[in-house]
Amino acid sequence: MSVHSVFVAKERLKNLLIADRMQCTPDAADRLTKDLYLTVSKYMEITPEYFDIEITRSDIHIKYAGENK
């Protein structure tokens, strides 16, 4: 009982939804993130900690440093 179970639930749910929305495994979602990072880094200066992708039902959002969250 060290972690509230709601944190575990949210984490599992977020991973499931990404996989469902992409229709692939969570592992493939991770690989997509890496590939997108490498691709974007060819054209602009980015660092991993300021790079994040978010997959919703209809879009893929790429967030990077300097962009308003």
Add this chain to the structure above:
Amino acid sequence: MGEVIVITSGKGGVGKTTTTANIGIGLSMLGKKVLVIDTDLGLRNLDVVMGLENRIVYNIVDVIEGSCRLKQALIKDKRFPELYLLPSAQTKDKTSISPEQMKKLIEDIREDFDFILLDCPAGIEQGFQNAIAGAGRSIVVTTPEVSAIRDADRIIGLLETSGIRKNELLINRLRIDMVKRGDMMSVDDVTEILAVDLLGVIPDDEQVVIATNQGEPVVGEAGLAGSSYMNICRRLLGEEVPMEDYMKPESLLEKLSSLFHRN
């Protein structure tokens, strides 16, 4: 022209039928002419939740097959001003109706009602396709659990693909005590993850079980679920009803009263 709303969820057992019944009854209490349709072929339940199971003569398949006229199959709920039920068929399966037939049926009766609510079966197969065929908007019911929310996300995607753009979320059976101690996802957690408009929240309330046992509605009754259902009905009519704040700290009186009730 009536508004046609499908009540759906993907996952079974989250409260679609109870929601359909209570919203239908609530809207009729607010003076609207309402038709509720049970589209779950083979697993007829909406009539039971509404306490109308002994009045069924004809059903939706009879209407579509032309064995009876629509007016003959409609059951008027005499407890409320303008509320009608079109029951499902218990002995047919989901292939007895096609989405096109469903769409036509609804087009034919839309003018006669202010609201038509479609109680959708669980799953994403033909029963779901039938239920959404004639709908213009949806209420997606979920509970604050990983599996139910996952299915809700899937359903919202399918609704959008089918051209239904107005999809609103109803979070059912929220356990306020569990949210407070960090063991259940909160309303904010769910809406943030699903990124969809919230229509309302129904707290877990044993009155719902008691009312359903008796085939009675809970909407409009005193208590958390009853007033939440009524607020949802008002929102459907376009009223600006603020979301209930279930997370506010208990007042001294409530604390004393729960202490009292514990024994």
